[in-house]
Amino acid sequence: MSSTSPAYQFDFSGGDLSLDFVNTVGDRPRREEEHLSTWRALVNWAEQADVVSKRAAAALRTDDQARGEAMTRAFSRAIALRECLYRIFHSQTHRHAPARQDLAALNDALAGVLGHARVESRGSDFVWTWDGDEPSIDRVLWPVVRAAAELLVSPARTRVRECASGTCSWLFIDKSPTQRRRWCSMKTCGNRDKVRRFYERKREHAD
DSSP: OOTTSOOOOOOOOSSSHHHHHHTTEEOTTTTOEEOOOSHHHHHHHHHHTTSSOHHHHHHHHHHTTTTHHHHHHHHHHHHHHHHHHHHHHHHHHTTOOOOHHHHHHHHHHHHHHHTTEEEEEETTEEEEEESOSSOOTTGGGHHHHHHHHHHHTSGGGGGEEEOOOTTOOOEEEOOSTTSOOOOSOIIIIIHHHHHHHHHHHHHHHHO
16 A cells, blocks of 8 residues: 555444444455455554554654564464454354353453553543553553453443354454344445345346
8 A cells, every 4th residue: 555545444333343343354264355455454454443642643654664563473373353253252152151261352452551541530530541642562562452341241242243244253242133134234344235136136036
């Protein structure tokens, strides 16, 4: 991607930050929809998700050349976390317990993250925040890890679904009244399925 090319616009329809992070790739068996192929793409996702500020994102992009090896390791950790979270929540869609090693990996990440969590007062409210102001190569993952843990211990975990499309693996929280949502989005996967069924019926009538 050239420096003048617009950044890919990520989708945030999963209903939870951790699921939106998981959904940075689609159709996992074929890996034809990888949107997190570089460290800079991870920074772009974090900025669009409001995980880091524009200033912090710019600093991380500037710093990636100077800290190339560290960035490469951090990016590998990010992808490993993403796939771990996918397996954990995928197991939830089938009402199965996650693999022990995946839960252990999440707990290891959580142990490192919680030490940075802080509670701040904002007027009459209180909000979660993080210690320090300097952008960190791992900092973009802290809110993702906390969100995943909070989702797993909440009743909402029973409403996590996986898109019914055979060419999509996106996860989402089903907030529909009937709890029968099948698609990550009716505009994409849902619409494609409607078009497919329309042409199948047309062929059947033609025969």
